[in-house]
Amino acid sequence: MKERNGYLWVGITITCIMTILALVGLFWTPYDPSAMDSMQVYLPPSLAHLFGTDNFGRDVFSRAMKGLATTYVVSLGTVALGAGVGILVGALTGYFGGAVDRVLMRINDAVSAFPSILLALVIISLLDFGKYNVILALGVAFIPSYARVVRSEFARHRDMNYVIAARLMGAGHGRIMFSHILPNTRAVVVPALIIGINNAVLAESSLSYLGIGVRSPDVSLGYMLSESQNYMGSAPWYVLCTGGCIVLLILGLGLLGEGLQQKRR
Amino acid sequence: MKYAVRKLAMMLLTMLIVSFLAYLAFQIIPGDPTNKILGTEATEEQRQMLREQMGLNRPFLVRYGDWLIHFVQGDLGDSYSYSMPVGEMLAGKLPVTLLLALLAFLITTVVSIPLGIFSAGRGGWVDRVMTVLGQLTMAVPPFFIGIILTYCFGLVLQWFTPGQFVSFSQDPGACLTYLVFPAIAIALPRIAMTVKMLRSGILAELGKDYVRTAHSRGNDRSAILYRHVLRNALVPTVTFLAMTIADIVAGSVVIEQVFAIPGMGRLLFSSISNRDYPVVQAIIVLMAFWVVLVNFLADLINQRLDPRLRLQ
Numbered sequence: 001m002k003e004r005n006g007y008l009w010v011g012i013t014i015t016c017i018m019t020i021l022a023l024v025g026l027f028w029t030p031y032d033p034s035a036m037d038s039m040q041v042y043l044p045p046s047l048a049h050l051f052g053t054d055n056f057g058r059d060v061f062s063r064a065m066k067g068l069a070t071t072y073v074v075s076l077g078t079v080a081l082g083a084g085v086g087i088l089v090g091a092l093t094g095y096f097g098g099a100v101d102r103v104l105m106r107i108n109d110a111v112s113a114f115p116s117i118l119l120a121l122v123i124i125s126l127l128d129f130g131k132y133n134v135i136l137a138l139g140v141a142f143i144p145s146y147a148r149v150v151r152s153e154f155a156r157h158r159d160m161n162y163v164i165a166a167r168l169m170g171a172g173h174g175r176i177m178f179s180h181i182l183p184n185t186r187a188v189v190v191p192a193l194i195i196g197i198n199n200a201v202l203a204e205s206s207l208s209y210l211g212i213g214v215r216s217p218d219v220s221l222g223y224m225l226s227e228s229q230n231y232m233g234s235a236p237w238y239v240l241c242t243g244g245c246i247v248l249l250i251l252g253l254g255l256l257g258e259g260l261q262q263k264r265r
Numbered sequence: 266m267k268y269a270v271r272k273l274a275m276m277l278l279t280m281l282i283v284s285f286l287a288y289l290a291f292q293i294i295p296g297d298p299t300n301k302i303l304g305t306e307a308t309e310e311q312r313q314m315l316r317e318q319m320g321l322n323r324p325f326l327v328r329y330g331d332w333l334i335h336f337v338q339g340d341l342g343d344s345y346s347y348s349m350p351v352g353e354m355l356a357g358k359l360p361v362t363l364l365l366a367l368l369a370f371l372i373t374t375v376v377s378i379p380l381g382i383f384s385a386g387r388g389g390w391v392d393r394v395m396t397v398l399g400q401l402t403m404a405v406p407p408f409f410i411g412i413i414l415t416y417c418f419g420l421v422l423q424w425f426t427p428g429q430f431v432s433f434s435q436d437p438g439a440c441l442t443y444l445v446f447p448a449i450a451i452a453l454p455r456i457a458m459t460v461k462m463l464r465s466g467i468l469a470e471l472g473k474d475y476v477r478t479a480h481s482r483g484n485d486r487s488a489i490l491y492r493h494v495l496r497n498a499l500v501p502t503v504t505f506l507a508m509t510i511a512d513i514v515a516g517s518v519v520i521e522q523v524f525a526i527p528g529m530g531r532l533l534f535s536s537i538s539n540r541d542y543p544v545v546q547a548i549i550v551l552m553a554f555w556v557v558l559v560n561f562l563a564d565l566i567n568q569r570l571d572p573r574l575r576l577q
Contacts, residue, residue: 007400110282113553113560115515122290122549125537202406206519209408210534225409229523232416239416243409251404258400 008259014252018245022072025065033062033219042235051241055231060224060238064245067221070214071249074134075200081139083193086146091177093147094154105151108144116141117203124212134213138203142196149192153185194257198250205246221246268568268575276561283553284336288329291546341547346539351547354532362521362528364433366513368441368448369455373509377456378502381463382495385471395460402457407516411450411523418446428525447524451516455509462505466498500567500574507563511556 030050037057045052051060093101111119116138123137154177157163166180182189205222207213214220221242228238316322323331332342341351384395419427425446431439470476471494479489518530525531529548536544568574 106278107282107286110279110286113279113283113556114549115512115552115556117518118515118549118552121518121533121537122287122545125540125542125545126290205406206408210519210522212534212537225412229412229415232412233420236416239412243405243412246406246409247404250406251401254404255400 005259005263007255007262011252011255011257011259014248015256018068018249018252019072021065022068025067025069029059029062029065031059031062033066034058034217042231045237045241052235052237054228054235054238060241063219063224064221064242067219067224067242068245068249070131070218070220071201071204071222071246074131074138074204074214074220075197077135078138078142078200078204079193079196081135082142083146083189083196085139086143087150087182087189089143090147090150091154091182094151095158095173095177095181097155097158101151105148108147111144112148114141116145116199117206120203120207121212124207129212129215131214131218134204134207138200138207141203142200146192146196149188150185153188154181157181157184191257191260194253194260198253198257201246201249201253221249269565272561272564276557279557280554283557284333284550285329287546287550287553288332291542292325292328336547336550341551342543344536344541344544346536346541346544351544354544355529355547355551358527358529358532360433361526362514362517362530364440365444365448365451365517365521365526365528366510368444369451369513370506370510372448372452373455373459374506376452377459378463380456381460381502382467382490384460385464385467386490399457399461403454403461405454407450407454408519408523410453411447411520414446414450415524430524430526443524444526447520447526450523451513451520455513459502459505459509463498463502466501467494470494470497496570500571503563503566503570507559510559514552514555 035058037053040049040053040057041055043049043053043057049059049061051064054060054063089104093104114122119141120134120137123140124133127133127137158181162184163176163180166176171180204213204220205225208215208220208222209226211223211226214223216223224242225239225246228235228242232239321328335342339352341355343349344351344354347354380395384392415427418424425439425443429443431443433440467490476489476494479493484492514529516530517528518534520526521528521530522534529552533545533548536542536548564574
């Protein structure tokens with residue numbers, strides 16, 4: 001029992017630290033993240049520059065904070081879009097069932113045949129690069145997985161006694177779906193949301209690493225990683241600190257999701 | 266047999282829907298393909314002629330049917346940018362990606378299944394250390410592992426030269442040495458996930474009634490583990506490994522970029538950047554078919570492992 005809560009608390013701690021860094025990064029960073037200084041290139045980490053400086057003399061810590069904030073915004077946006085639409089679709093199909101349900105789920109299965117990173121790549125290629133298109137592409141790519149999870153939960157709850165009771169009391173379908181059933185699915189949906197953010201972070205940094213995700217003037221951790229790779233020999237701290245941030249972010253969210261899932265059991 | 270046929274029908278239906286969705290997606294792209302081929306200087310007559318030639322004037326469903334028939338016959342269309350058949354462009358790239366995927370899959374399976382069984386059998390600190398290590402490994406994105414491997418083994422130890430890919434026909438040994446590192450980068454997080462899954466599967470099965478019965482009848486621990494428990498615990502693992510094969514191919518887009526491997530993923534990426542839609546479309550549909558096919562095979566294997574699945 002003690003070990004299980006360990007996941008949750010370590011996860012919460014790491015996630016909180018990263019979230020605070022990101023929130024602060026939205027408004028304030030120790031240095032201007034894009035200010036170049038030719039006198040201070042390739043400085044190793046020190047108290048003045050926690051993560052050192054890069055090839056242009058930019059402060060890596062400031063850039064990482066900015067990048068963290070962008071990654072967060074994109075990931076949260078992605079999950080908001082994917083889960084929002086996914087929950088709506090899942091709730092309607094799971095609750096009402098019938099032919100529409102079967103057809104939609106077949107299409108859902110087909111769409112799931114595209115791994116989500118691939119789906120996002122296609123949508124990105126049809127749109128254009130940039131922050132908002134990444135959110136749109138990843139969000140759409142995430143819809144099927146949420147729709148499926150929520151649908152099976154709603155189908156399970158549909159004929160439970162409390163739902164029948166609510167129906168007998170004259171509650172409408174909308175009320176039953178969203179104020180009776182939805183809160184009861186939180187044990188499944190909340191971990192799915194956390195894991196979704198986790199996957200979104202990974203997907204966003206992959207896309208940005210490839211150079212087709214977030215692009216300048218926005219900074220994102222994945223984009224920084226692709227930059228830093230070129231200076232691996234002369235500034236290894238640049239790569240390690242940037243990658244380390246991604247790892248910590250994913251680790252924190254992963255542990256949090258894991259902890260929540262185990263709490264349920 | 267009936268099960269297999271039903272699954273096969275399901276697979277073909279899914280492939281049909283997948284190909285239709287992909288075709289639809291690439292038809293509603295804003296922009297006229299004739300612009301891309303002829304440039305903006307072309308006259309309206311020239312455009313009209315090209316449209317006629319490419320069959321763009323026909324109804325959508327007819328074009329889709331036509332495209333699908335050609336696709337199944339191996340004619341994947343022509344690239345806009347290089348005006349050569351997509352099939353020819355893919356011919357050299359596909360084996361590289363498949364080899365990488367195979368290698369990554371082999372590493373994942375060979376390492377994770379024994380490790381999963383091992384870690385399920387231990388309690389105490391060994392188990393705890395492995396669980397923590399697993400959680401850590403899962404959090405490292407494959408491309409970051411790739412970057413670290415390039416640094417350690419490429420730049421420092423110089424076991425391979427990053428960016429200097431050697432093709433298999435040139436020197437099989439050097440090619441495999443080069444591919445092992447990206448394969449490890451892909452495999453590591455996957456191994457952690459598979460081990461975790463197999464471990465919790467085995468632990469869940471060990472608590473069931475039939476295990477107690479087997480014990481009470483005098484079977485020893487390892488016989489029960491290998492003959493009964495593992496068979497049940499492997500079902501979700503096989504499904505997961507199938508997803509892994511599928512994901513490896515899709516994820517190769519990123520990892521091939523890290524290691525500069527001229528495979529299908531890199532072609533997909535450069536085609537996306539060039540807006541070379543016929544190539545993108547062909548690769549996407551091929552990858553989706555691959556995913557569906559692998560899932561079908563996993564279903565067949567699972568049904569061998571657990572005949573009860575046939576009845577569902």
